[in-house]
Amino acid sequence: MSEGRKQPQRTCLGCRQVKDQSELIRFVRSPDGEILADLKGRLPGRGAYLCNSRQCLEAAVSRQQFSRAFRCECQPADVAGLADKVAQELLKHLANLLGMARKSASFVAGSNAVLDALTHRKSLSIIALAEDISPQIGEKIRRKAQRQNVLTTELFDKMELGRILGRAERSVVGLPDGKLADAFIGDLRRYKDISGEI
Ligand SMILES: [Zn+2]
Structure with missing residues (x-):
């Protein structure tokens, strides 16, 4: 290509x-x-x-x-069915990208580590919060991320995020600036667009 x-x-x-x-x-x-x-x-x-x-x-x-x-x-x-199929494929891509981040150890996972990275202004591009993250912690991370113009999204649940990242459960993962984060953000936009979440 x-x-x-x-x-x-x-x-x-x-x-x-x-x-x-x-x-x-x-x-x-x-x-x-x-x-x-x-x-x-x-x-x-x-x-x-x-x-x-x-x-x-x-x-x-x-x-x-x-x-x-x-x-x-x-x-x-059925447009909805076709759109869902595309969305599912994109979701798989997003999981694969997180899996690649895991392999290259270029990610920050866990609420304390992510909050810490935000506090120390380590340059994160995107933070993915599990859909079932505790509302207070989720809110805290979102607010802090917003102040620093770091994108946040909700994706997968704690079990699924954990599985992708090789842990039992993970409530949040941040990707540092770089090609992987850019690819992730690109696919995330496509995912939101096709699933009509915007
Ligand atoms: Zn078109």
Whole structure:
């Protein structure tokens, strides 16, 4: 994908805007006619492209653009179902990125460690709080992060965060400035956008 300087351009099925392929989500049709999101761009066959946007997804479905693109009766009946599938894939990406942060030991985990990092102005880019973090601690971290312009989000629960980070439970994890955090923030935006959480 990184060959040459010029990015291949593709048209979004929803809004018809032409964009760099890397900005769009690729969809393919499975042999049994199901439309699948191909976030890694590795599935074989003809691809159709869409912005990371629920709006574009809805526009593409309502205008029968998938059938047209794949020249078949493979129009997804259910926008919500398709959007969910993309959201689930993105969630997997986000978990993988946290797993990579764990492997390279480039993360701060646990509420004390994260608060400490914020106090000492260690440069964190993003803090992910477990959905079931204690409300008081969550609020404390959020307020402190906001003062320092560090993004916060709620993602996974304590068990799941712990599993990803190799612990029993984790209530919060912070990623320091860097490529990994940038990738995480990028996928997080896409995730929120496609799941209509904005
Ligand atoms: Zn679009």
